[in-house]
Amino acid sequence: MGALLLSGSAEGVQVDPLIVVPIAVVVVVLAVLLGRYARQAQRGRAHSGAEGLVGRLVELRDVRDGHGRAFLEGTWWSTRTAGPPLPEGAIARVVDLDGLTLVVEPPTEGDDS
Structure with missing residues (x-):
């Protein structure tokens, strides 16, 4: 103008x-x-906290008695299984966040995230 x-x-x-x-x-x-x-x-804003992590697939490392570690979103997280223990190297789906611990379970059919 x-x-x-x-x-x-x-x-x-x-x-x-x-x-x-x-x-x-x-x-x-x-x-x-x-x-x-x-x-x-x-x-399309990224969610932070539990809503951004739940449903993601992770590979378990250093697993002992149902507890282990997983690398997700650039950070190493402590993990624990919601059901039976999973072996090291297993792929698991995040179902909850308990403090700074990811609660994981085996992936269901059709999980690809």
Whole structure:
């Protein structure tokens, strides 16, 4: 809008509308795209805490008496099984979060997360 004001007949200052209009169109398109990306980022926002971990698959390590460790989301977590003990190297599904311990169980048919 400011550029349109300058395109009038002001003394010594003149902006060609053939330059202003394409630049304005590009700025509007970029603003709309950035707005859409921001809205999508908010809608697909990652969950933290238990809701972001429950349902994920992990590989169990250092398993002893139903307790072990698993690497998930860049962090080593303590694990314990909700049912019978699982062997080391087994794939398990996170069903709950008890403090800083993941509660896991064997994956069900069709688990692929």
